Amino acid sequence: MTAITVDRLHKTYTVPEREGGLRAAVGSLVRRRTRQVRAVAEVSFEIDHGEVVGFLGPNGAGKTTTLKMLAGLLHPTSGEARVLGSTPWQRERSYLSRMALIMGQRNQLQWDIPVLDSYRLNQAVFRIPDAQFRSRLDELTELLELQALLRKPVRNLSLGERMKCEIAGSLLHAPQVLFLDEPTIGLDVAMQRRIRSFVADYNRRTGACVMLTSHYMADVEALCRRVIVIHHGRLLFDGGLTDLVHRFAAEKTITVELEESRADDADLARLVGGHPLERSATGISVRVPKAETARVAARLLAELPVVDLVVEEPPIESVIEQVFDAPEEQPSGQEVTGG
Amino acid sequence: MAEQAVAGPTTAGRPDFSRVSWPALARYYRGEFSAATANNLAYRGAVAIWVVTTVIQPLVSIVVWRTVAGPGGQVSGYSSAEFVTYFAITMLVEHLTFIWLMWEFEYRIRTGSMSPLLLRPIHPIHKDVCDNLSYKVIGLLGVVPAMVLLVVGFGGDVSDIGVAQVLAFLLALLLAMALRFVLEWVLALSAFWLTKISALNNLYFSVFLFLGGSFAPLAVLPEAVRAVALVSPFPWMLAFPVEVAMGRRSGADVLVGYGVQLLWLGLALLLLRLVWRRAVRRYSAVGA
Incomplete structure (x- = not known):
């Protein structure tokens, strides 16, 4: 049913287009330029x-x-x-x-x-x-x-x-x-x-x-x-x-707040098993495969002066981003070209 | 069974929307009218200011034209006392025919507040009719006393106004209200294309001011201008009912006038149908 x-x-919208500034504004009086914006393809x-x-x-x-x-x-x-x-x-x-x-x-x-x-x-x-x-x-x-x-x-x-x-x-x-x-x-x-x-x-x-x-x-x-x-x-x-x-939220993000950020990069890379790592003012965050979450978290807790540790699913925006980045995940027949 | 399957689980007992239901429409009008009235009463200060604005213009016109005519003199068949009556009644007709939707539409399109109106299984014009009627009924509380004050205060000439004139006036007024509403509603639809229609509105109202008879009675205008006015819809929305009320038109002249009003109304409705369909197609405002 x-x-x-x-x-x-x-759906394509036609939107007027011009540069900023007075000159462009005056110019648009004479010749109006429009641009086609594709909203749905x-x-x-x-x-x-x-x-x-x-x-x-x-x-x-x-x-x-x-x-x-x-x-x-x-x-x-x-x-x-x-x-x-x-x-x-x-x-x-x-x-x-x-x-x-x-x-x-x-x-x-x-x-x-x-x-x-x-x-x-x-x-x-x-x-x-x-x-x-x-x-x-x-x-x-x-x-x-x-x-x-x-x-x-x-x-x-x-x-x-x-x-x-x-x-x-x-x-x-x-x-x-x-x-x-x-x-x-x-x-x-x-x-x-x-x-x-x-x-x-x-x-x-x-x-x-x-x-x-x-x-x-x-x-x-x-x-x-x-x-x-x-x-x-x-x-x-x-x-x-x-x-x-x-498929796409197969990773989790571990965010760790540290007492002091003395660990050096090589040390940290070893602790998190080489997974992508970001440093912030108060600590680090790392994206790890779900299966490794517990292991990496345990290692971090054991070896670093941890004040707080949070494990999160990636936000929905980043899940969508990953869908976008993975062309093989597109169902066949839905792929679109041109536009 | 098969039809249920196509239409889904809760189709049974749904009203038939393929035809107009007058009782349902009447119920809607009652509801929308009282909603609009509640709104207008909530903003009674603003309404009062609008009414005062409505009164100021005829006041100015009366002072100017009385001076032009001078005591005991006439301009194109209007004595100064008749100018007073003309502008006092014009004020009433102006109040009852005026619509502000051209500005409202610009706002509706720009902010996307048109969308909810388009999602309902009823033509948006019905809501505007109700809002408009409500404003007018409330405004009458100020405009009618103001009209009487103007006539009495400036010594207007009402000697030609009898029951027959008033009855004939009422029909002309109703037709004028309908005509102006539909025509200006169609004009307001240009907001679907232009999104900024204030300039067009101002042009329209300037032309209306002259050709409709709110600046001066048509008889005062130069011959050529009057000829143009009479083949336009403008005087049929304002000057005609005023002239009927003052007894300056009578007999066959009045009937012909009704006919012209009806003709314009028919044309305006046709235009409404045509433009509305295209306008809705066109509706794609950012943030719509």
Whole structure:
């Protein structure tokens, strides 16, 4: 049961371009130069009903552009997409009424009126029958603990409270496809966790298909078994999260804070088994294969004046970087040329 | 069963969006209107300042044209008392037809706040209609007393205004409101292409000032300018309803006027349909 089919989706923006300074500004009056910027390049994938897919990539990779095309906000330059049987950018009302795009940095609720009034407006827009509206609102209120917030104007809410309200507002019409663009950005850890478990729960209960972008690995780990990675608009990886993590987060970073940094380079290189090493003002950090983590850490603890030692997974950005650096990991058929 | 499989698990019982539901639209209008009113009341200070601004311009016009006409004199068939009435009613019509969306659209496109409006299964124009109506209703609280004060204070001539004129005026006013709203909404859509449309707005309003009749009654304008004005949509959005109210147009003349208003409205709606589709296609603002 395919919910989303994307076939060689391509988006190029035309942006004006000029050098800085007055001369260039005057020049641009006469002759305007533009540049083609490729945001999404021939991306293809399919997502089934009920799937939660992490959509990853560094800033500017083309994630948001892709989501906007799938939500019907942007027209692609070329390529096809079908979501719930519709072509999104034809913007049929029946399609818009069955999907939601939630952008962490974008306000969809009305700023000056109580949250509940915005919800009532959504009820009218999405033509939700009273009984359904009430039962969904009750459910969302309970799950996201909104009781105290419903009667406050949106402008009086904290960022986290607002995000909860935004999410609830976008789910009142029970969308079958949910696009979440950085839903936890700027939120504290507890709120991030709550939103994560809520999304998982929503997916479980309704069987809705969820596509999620996030810079927080924890979001992706908690929610997505599958991830799609894009970089410079190109699809680089499409597969299980465990595959991705296993393959590319095969290293860990050991960061050591030292009492005094007297060890010399040769000594340190021996201690860490020749793995890449960085010195900082307070100590060193070294990236080692997972299997060697314990051994190297033990050696460091035994032989250096260690104040503190931390073992970390590499951050998601660097995992993506590694996917990008490893061309053999590209699934066949997804490789793109030209553009 | 098969259809369920294609559309997904929770399709059953969903409303049919392929056709317009009037009760649903009415519910939406009620909700959006009260939301807009809550907003306007929250910023009542700003609204009051806007209303004061609306009153100042006719005040200036009245002082100037009364001086031009002089006591007991006339300019192109307008006595100084009639100038007072003309500009007082013009103020009311201006308040009820004016829209500010051309500036709003520039902001919407630049900041990406257009996006949420485009994600909903309802045309964004409905929200603007509600916001606009709400502002106007609230503004009337200031504009109507101001109009009465101007007429009484400056000795306006209301001897030709009877029930028939008021009724005829109301229809002309409604058509003028609809026409100007649609036309300026279409103009506002140019923000999709230009992202900075203030210059275009200023040009538009300068032309409107002359040809619409807010600077002076059309009768006062030179013959050539008046001829141009009458084949433009501008006087049908402002001067025409004012002239109907003052009884300066009557009988067949009024009916023809309605016809011209309807014609322009039809054209504007057609244009709206055409431009809107292209505008949405074009929507690709950075940070959209």
